[in-house]
Amino acid sequence: MEFISSLWYAIPEVLRTVIVILLQIVAVVIPLILTVAYTTYAERKVIGFMQGRMGPNRVGPRGLLQPFADTVKLLLKEVIIPTKSDRYLFLLAPILALAPAFSAWVVIPFSENMVLADINAGLLFILALSSLGVYGIIIAGWASNSKYSMLSAMRIGAQMVSYEIAMGFALGGVLIASGSLNLNDIVRAQSGSIFSWFAWPLFGLFIVYFISGVAETNRAPFDVAEGESEIVAGFHVEYSGIAFALFFLAEYANMIMISALTSIMFLGGWLSPFQGLDFLINIPVIGLFFGNGIHWLALKIAFFLLLYLWFRATFPRYRYDQIMRLGWKVLIPVTFVWIFFEIIAVALGWQPWL
Amino acid sequence: MFEQILFYWFTAVLLLAAIGVVVARNPVYSALSLILAFFTMTALWLLMEAEFLAIALILVYVGAVMVLFLFVIMMLDLKIVEREGFMRYLPIGLGVAGMVALEMIMVLQRSNFDAERYIAPDAPADFNNAEALGELLYTHYLYPFEIAAVVLLVAVIAAILLTLRKRDASDQPAKTQDIDQQVRVKREDRVRLVKMKSE
Numbered sequence: 001m002e003f004i005s006s007l008w009y010a011i012p013e014v015l016r017t018v019i020v021i022l023l024q025i026v027a028v029v030i031p032l033i034l035t036v037a038y039t040t041y042a043e044r045k046v047i048g049f050m051q052g053r054m055g056p057n058r059v060g061p062r063g064l065l066q067p068f069a070d071t072v073k074l075l076l077k078e079v080i081i082p083t084k085s086d087r088y089l090f091l092l093a094p095i096l097a098l099a100p101a102f103s104a105w106v107v108i109p110f111s112e113n114m115v116l117a118d119i120n121a122g123l124l125f126i127l128a129l130s131s132l133g134v135y136g137i138i139i140a141g142w143a144s145n146s147k148y149s150m151l152s153a154m155r156i157g158a159q160m161v162s163y164e165i166a167m168g169f170a171l172g173g174v175l176i177a178s179g180s181l182n183l184n185d186i187v188r189a190q191s192g193s194i195f196s197w198f199a200w201p202l203f204g205l206f207i208v209y210f211i212s213g214v215a216e217t218n219r220a221p222f223d224v225a226e227g228e229s230e231i232v233a234g235f236h237v238e239y240s241g242i243a244f245a246l247f248f249l250a251e252y253a254n255m256i257m258i259s260a261l262t263s264i265m266f267l268g269g270w271l272s273p274f275q276g277l278d279f280l281i282n283i284p285v286i287g288l289f290f291g292n293g294i295h296w297l298a299l300k301i302a303f304f305l306l307l308y309l310w311f312r313a314t315f316p317r318y319r320y321d322q323i324m325r326l327g328w329k330v331l332i333p334v335t336f337v338w339i340f341f342e343i344i345a346v347a348l349g350w351q352p353w354l
Numbered sequence: 355m356f357e358q359i360l361f362y363w364f365t366a367v368l369l370l371a372a373i374g375v376v377v378a379r380n381p382v383y384s385a386l387s388l389i390l391a392f393f394t395m396t397a398l399w400l401l402m403e404a405e406f407l408a409i410a411l412i413l414v415y416v417g418a419v420m421v422l423f424l425f426v427i428m429m430l431d432l433k434i435v436e437r438e439g440f441m442r443y444l445p446i447g448l449g450v451a452g453m454v455a456l457e458m459i460m461v462l463q464r465s466n467f468d469a470e471r472y473i474a475p476d477a478p479a480d481f482n483n484a485e486a487l488g489e490l491l492y493t494h495y496l497y498p499f500e501i502a503a504v505v506l507l508v509a510v511i512a513a514i515l516l517t518l519r520k521r522d523a524s525d526q527p528a529k530t531q532d533i534d535q536q537v538r539v540k541r542e543d544r545v546r547l548v549k550m551k552s553e
């Protein structure tokens with residue numbers, strides 16, 4: 001042990017910082033990629049169930065190894081670069097889509113002390129990074145030199161810029177209620193019992209946030225960017241193999257991100273819904289389950305991911321102008337009104353969440 | 355030490371990106387370089403512990419303004435321009451650059467501008483600069499802030515009015531879709547069942 005620590009301190013300080021940061025990145029990214037893999041599996045199983053099909057059931061017991069089979073297949077396929085495309089931007093685009101989707105995870109508090117970067121402006125950081133995600137897609141659409149990709153990039157750009165506004169206002173509501181931009185403080189501001197979660201006083205913002213989150217990640221019913229019937233597959237028509245898989249990975253990482261944020265900001269993150277019921281928490285072993293912890297965050301994320309899949313199996317795709325109308329004429333006014341009354345409530349000192 | 359390496363790295367990238375904006379032949383590359391320049395700029399601001407401003411810069415410029423910019427450039431489908439007239443515009447360009455450099459030198463020189471007064475105070479570790487900025491904006495600078503907001507509102511309304519299209523000169527509004535009506539449509543409005551003998 002002593003040998004290892006002396007070896008550790010023999011490394012120059014700069015290198016040590018870099019190593020620690022790299023290890024932290026790995027600690028967040030590996031579980032995230034595994035979650036993405038099993039979200040795709042869950043998606044196929046859940047939608048299969050809803051449509052009366054089996055879903056994947058060949059690779060491994062109950063098809064549990066299917067995500068790995070898919071990954072290996074995508075890794076082994078050739079990445080075709082269209083002749084007339086801009087090859088550097090074409091290859092840069094998937095990376096630009098993936099990087100913000102992954103790096104936003106550094107500020108997510110997984111439990112009381114489990115957060116990589118406990119920064120003051122966590123909420124703003126997330127908002128900024130989610131607005132960066134659009135570049136990967138726009139650049140992919142342009143660099144492919146394909147009409148379909150370009151059309152899809154246009155649609156997605158307008159859609160993401162519009163829904164970001166509603167999303168930002170919903171976050172503003174949370175900010176007013178909690179009085180902090182730090183995500184861990186936001187979770188702590190909701191402690192007490194299940195009734196002090198922000199989902200109750202900010203119910204409208206909660207709904208608006210999740211709907212804009214679905215639109216922001218281009219999932220059904222807002223997936224006009226990939227409308228198969230009109231523009232083949234959208235911005236990634238020209239991509240194959242692992243380059244395509246990276247877009248896929250980014251999309252699912254963003255889905256999980258939105259689910260995590262919704263649970264953190266409106267459903268109390270790692271707080272247990274049984275908080276305040278001490279007789280349950282004081283039971284020996286089972287009490288650990290009823291207490292606060294990362295498992296509650298995981299369960300809440302899983303719930304929102306299920307909603308994503310449920311939406312996809314239930315709703316037909318929106319028409320493009322309907323998406324714009326919903327964003328600008330319904331969601332944004334709702335947030336305006338809700339925040340207006342919230343500000344009045346705060347100014348009068350009437351805070352049901354305290 | 356580590357921060358210094360980061361600083362030099364970001365500065366180098368920033369300068370290269372800024373040069374890229376000017377020299378790139380493809381306008382899309384120029385726009386992308388500008389985005390990179392903004393982005394590295396925010397990294398420098400973060401190093402100076404101005405995290406709120408840095409993130410606001412990303413949100414506003416990188417996240418919204420440059421997206422629209424990029425769109426326009428991509429939509430216009432500009433051809434890659436040859437560098438013609440480079441020598442002709444060189445004197446003007448150099449003149450402007452020299453002017454800006456001169457002004458910056460004048461500002462930064464302590465004896466002229468007393469820059470020492472503006473050195474950031476040592477902030478405590480839990481200093482929240484979003485809070486400090488908000489307090490200043492909504493107390494000390496409330497009127498300028500409100501006036502700026504009103505000016506922006508006027509600009510927004512003007513932009514909407516300028517692009518509001520009317521059908522010919524007859525003052526009729528442009529064709530629009532009433533989505534409520536579309537959503538409320540019933541089967542009876544669209545489908546007519548015809549009973550006929552099979553042939």
